[in-house]
Amino acid sequence: MSIKIHTHAFDAIIVGAGGAGLMAALYASRGANVAVISKLYPTRSHTGAAQGGIGAALGNLEEDRWEWHAYDTVKGSDYLADQDAVDVLCREAVETVVELEHMGLPFDRTPEGKISQRRFGGHTNNETKKPVMRACHAADRTGHMILQTLYQQCIKNKVNFFDEYHVVDLIRVDNTVRGIVAVCLATGDFHVFHGKAVMFATGGWGRCWEVTSNAHSLTGDGAAICLRRGVPMEDMEFFQFHPTGIFKLGILITEGVRGEGGVLINGKGERFMEKYAPTIKDLASRDVVSRAIYLEIQAGNGVNGQNYVHLDVTPETVNKYLAEAGETRRLTAEMIEQKLPDIADFTRTYLGVDPVKEPMPIQPTAHYAMGGIPTDVDGCVILDAANTVLDGLYAAGETACVSVHGANRLGTNSLVDLVVFGRRAGVHMAHYCRQAELLPLPDNPAAGVMAEFERIRNGKGDAKAAALRTRMQKTMTDNVGVFRTAHLLQQAQDDLRELRQEYANIQIDDNGRQFNTDLLEAWELGCLLELAEVTALSAAAREESRGGHARDDFPQRDDEQWLKHTLCHKEGDQYRLDYKPVVIGRYQPQERVY
């Protein structure tokens, strides 16, 4: 059967329409002809699921400084973040949040009418060491408001969208970028988008794990495509497990719940975070809290002997602990309904639990990729330890690794990352497109990926994508989770290698063209499998514990050997690990205590 290939030309092509892609589109389209290509309608993007807030040292409710935000970010990263990039993130967070307000974003307000802020894990007043109100919020749907606002502004500014076009390849010729290849979901036709610059803003790959807060569509397409086209993956062993996912379902319960005073309680009724983080307790960094929950469960302190603990935000419990801490503020049922309405809706819908009256059963959930496509602070993709830039290729948002999150991301910083680096990448792309030439397309630029699609479509094996995906998610959950050992990581690598072989014999049911989601899910599984393998391999090599990467067999952080970023290259069917130094600035690595 012949398949149509359509060709389009733009200056810049942005893949993905979440926060980073839309912010980049707004800025790039001021100076270049831009196309935004997304496999989802833009408002379906997962930025919209972000809840608690976006961090910026506005100081609207109490003293705050961007330098404190920077220190907290570096400490949160377990000193693996590049400190020059962190300075950019935290300094520009302030003006970028104000800019979002000027775009109409409906933040909650203080009594004086300023943007309201609340506490969040790991954000502190550096002098008193106490939690600081830094997370700017719109109820518990801050990400929804950011996504809607940016999409609205893109409509206002007449940005070109190609909705439900699934990008499946990058056209790279030596060290130049020529465009991308996409499948139009509605027709199944292939489209070549010819351009001077390409940006990936395709989000994370939480679907490698069984219990995840991530959408079904978060399959790491952009990262896997780059890996296949000779771009290394940075720091893939660092994947964040958010401490509070709804038990079994993984749906996120924002850290804002603890910011409002919620506490974690084990099966014995103890507020166990007092043991693990005596100073800021439940508001310690996510890696610290996830490990604490895991250890409590391992010690038999789960609730009802099961693999969960309670997150309690009932006014009775919260006010008891506030009084004990000598704080004057109190929480009421109305405040929960007003400040955490979506959380209340989720737990009522999916658990039949009313958070105003009862504690919520929670467990750690696979949440966020700290690692990904290596970039500099302008979103330019880099290829090696010498920071060689691949001209015309960009990445931003979760799929990118600048690195501002290092070994563990602080809550609220994903939204900051999206808008700050999305904007910088957009500005840089527009500038780049003004001086770059449109280089010719190679012959048959879609041929390679079309052959891969035909292979999947005509596969005669007995492997089903869904069954392989379930097995991948199981091995990643069992072996590449909150705690790791050499043995577990070897098991994961063995399992993944076997799955890769079976994937070569995949078979699908749908041989049609239109909305062939069977085919595209099978292709997405290929992306997940590769990223899972890179994650397990990078984790096995790093013989230390740092941030989100906790090794039972190497429980200490080892700055002497491991204060460096991992770069994993794909060469044929083999992977090769390389390392690059961390940029240290004002803050020398210290022991990390909360």
Add this chain to the structure above:
Amino acid sequence: MQVKLRVRRFNPEKQPKPWWGEYTLDNVSPNDSVLDLLHRVKWTIDGTLSLRRSCAHGVCGSDAMRINGVNALACKMLVARLADGRDSVKIQVEPILGLRVLKDLIVDMEPFFDHYRAVLPYFMNNSPAPANGRERLQSPEDRARFDDTTKCILCAACTTSCPSFWANDRYVGPAAIVQAHRFIFDSRDEGFQERLDVVGDTFGVWRCRTIFNCTNACPRDIEVTKAIAEVKMALTSGEV
């Protein structure tokens, strides 16, 4: 428990007429969502079943469907709610009404987004921002005025449950009016007049017959009919 699932199927590449796919699913948990059931069919019985979904917890707006005759998000509609205590239940799933069906549960969303774009769904304010480089101020009371309509996820459950929209698809529909409301009642916005011109048009708010289907259908619990009424009042009074 057992679910007898009946799904409206359509694939124009294979046959011009729609048909019903029937699937008996055992060992269903009452906590499973309709999306879980559809995934089970797609992943273990028939991979050709096509639908849109993403977040699977009611915030992305991809999977609005007609479930037992009522619009809902498949990921937020749990089997327990439909079973109502029984140990076996029949669940019928169809695409939302009033938009062209492209394949199975996937409809053409373009006319819906055309209506959305028609109401100028973006913040307009040409006055200079505060000279101190900070945010515009807005009182918590002014912010609360339009809070309800900021929750919209553009899932189309409201518009495609509206008999006035079914009768004439040129009606902008409840979702677009919700979007207009979000800006009309924002004290910072200056696009009041331009937007009222659109929603006051022949195919604007006056097509609403206050049927309340939209309010019942909204998975975000937005008081859609009330928002439409407030826009009608703004049109007649010229004030917000």
